Amino acid sequence: MPNKNLSNLLDSAQTAQRIPVKNLSPVTSSGKIHIREQKGQLQQLRTGINGLFLALFFLLPFISYEGRQAILFDLSQQQFIFFGTTLWPQDFTILAWVFITAAFLLFFITVFWGRIWCGYLCPQTSWSFIYVWIETRIEGSRNKRYALDKAPWSVDKLKKRLLKHIAWATIALFTGCGFIAYFVPARDLYLDIFSFGASFWVTAWVWFFAICTYLNAGWMREQMCLHCCPYARFQSAMFDANTKTVTYDASRGETRGPRKRNEPSSLGDCVDCNLCVEVCPTGIDIRNGLQYECINCGACVDACNQTMNKFGYPANLISYTSENSLAGKAEPFYESYKFLAYGIAALIMVSVIAVDIYNRNSIELNVLRDRQSLYRETVDDNIENSFTLKIRNKTQQTRLYRIYVSGSNAYQLVGEANLTIKPGEQLDYPVTVLAKPELLAGTRNEITFTVAEQHNYSQISQQSSFFAPI
Ligand code: SF4
Ligand code: SF4
Structure with a gap:
């Protein structure tokens, strides 16, 4: 088509x-x-x-x-x-x-x-x-x-x-x-x-x-x-019939031929000066019609207008025009x-x-469970699980963060919850979480880690599992 x-x-x-x-x-x-x-x-x-x-x-x-x-x-x-x-x-x-x-x-x-x-x-x-x-x-x-x-x-x-x-x-x-x-x-x-x-x-x-x-x-x-x-x-x-391309108006330009300035001529407006070809960076003759080599640079339009001006003819024998316009039809694009x-x-x-930018987070979080042991029992009969939080500061400024743990039980984070990460840096932060066994529902319990940025309140959460003895 x-x-x-x-x-x-x-x-x-x-x-x-x-x-x-x-x-x-x-x-x-x-x-x-x-x-x-x-x-x-x-x-x-x-x-x-x-x-x-x-x-x-x-x-x-x-x-x-x-x-x-x-x-x-x-x-x-x-x-x-x-x-x-x-x-x-x-x-x-x-x-x-x-x-x-x-x-x-x-x-x-x-x-x-x-x-x-x-x-x-x-x-x-x-x-x-x-x-x-x-x-x-x-x-x-x-x-x-x-x-x-x-x-x-x-x-x-x-x-x-x-x-x-x-x-x-x-x-x-x-x-x-x-x-x-x-x-x-x-x-x-x-x-x-x-x-x-x-x-x-x-x-x-x-x-x-x-x-x-x-x-x-x-x-x-x-x-x-x-x-x-x-x-x-x-x-x-x-392209369609309304696309504007550099086009030679053959009905006006032909029959082409050289002539003297200011002398009446029965020929068309093209004086065959060849300027349109000489200025063309792809070496084509636009008078042969639309060609795929034409890059629409308009050099031939300027060249031809210069010639038209010299001969006192109307401009735009070559111009940016559409098939519809050349045929005198309307251009309902x-x-x-x-x-x-x-x-x-x-x-x-x-x-x-827009949605992608809106959903972007300036913090990246990956929660990895300790692979050495599923859980540990402390001397006071509590259950301990260890994790490594891989936290990346995706901004170009040093930022302060705070770690929170939540879930179906009352978890307690052991150690420092506040941390500072340099611009673009990823921190591997080991954390230990404590829970009372009587409050755990089963052997595998849901736990959520949240890292909140204290500068602009953005935060990110990731779920993991907290294990307890059978
Ligand atoms: S617009 Fe440029 S590339 Fe196309 S015919 Fe004219 S001079 Fe050549
Ligand atoms: S520049 Fe214009 S007048 Fe000269 S050859 Fe090309 S179309 Fe004809």
Whole structure:
């Protein structure tokens, strides 16, 4: 069904007449895509969004909260710290819920705006555009870069290539540090890496992510989107007739052809300047209709609007538009079952996260019975059972706790009931419980241990068994 929508859109983009496809891009001859730098509203928007997320990516690990790094996946301690809240491996379901919610939100947005994620938010696209920006500053415009590719090796070519790869590698190294800064204390990381003082594993992981960044953004670029990204393959399943995708209005643009400015022409509005192809990071010609390679970056929209402006034609020959809009139909998106399905699924997941957070406890308790003996009889004929309480303080502050015992009998805790546990620490606390045999109902009696936190009154309880002689 979704493929039918896709093909409908493709058909509608090619309805009036068969579009003569003329690929002027040198992509096909050299196999390498050098894109023309494009300015315009959408490119400004993309640069702004990318800039914001890049700043967040690099700066978030430097934010401190309650004296600690605010966001830290501390693998050595098996804990994830997020602004004073500590998640332990047993709490990681919440992270799974967050990822599932994010996936449903992505699907939800895709129903309306197609692959907007790919064009404006995806790290692969962001880093690729940064690398192209550096390449353009060092090697020059698109045509100069193609010429440099073909030119024989010279001192100038060597200098430019060296400079470009050093700049790419530097950004890759910072990216590797930026990523690993979420796993080790960020403030020491950069200093340690650049002074060669980091441990072997930290250095290895930083370099691993640096090399991945360098290869992805410098060399693979659109190949990742075309051949590796699973989202590119299944996103069309979320499209419907109201999904806004970058589309060429063939009924207005054809028959295309070159002409002089300010001269009347009987041709369509496409002046066949080929700019839309030259700016495309995946090397496609959007005039051929909707293609899975299109990442919805909007570069061709800006390029074409620039040409339309020069020729005094109305804007948006290429634009973000839907199949319904192109056919002049209304866009009742609320009728879409996908809108409802993904929206409801996202809401359910948000509720699941809220319930999970509400039920989270800052104390963890495990009660283990003494394996050496079921019970002991004291000199004054009372019955004694021994337990080990494994109590974990899941907060990032030292906390005071008090232990209580309760059950069907009057149990008495022998020893100190108050204890202090350091942040994140687990204490193995041996306790002995005493009971009068005449008050015990049988050989196996129910007993409940409660550990209460004296700071915020949260508490946790666990049941166990108290044994007595037959
Ligand atoms: S066709 Fe246009 S929107 Fe799609 S990837 Fe190419 S430039 Fe970006
Ligand atoms: S940029 Fe616009 S006018 Fe130029 S070739 Fe592409 S569609 Fe035609």
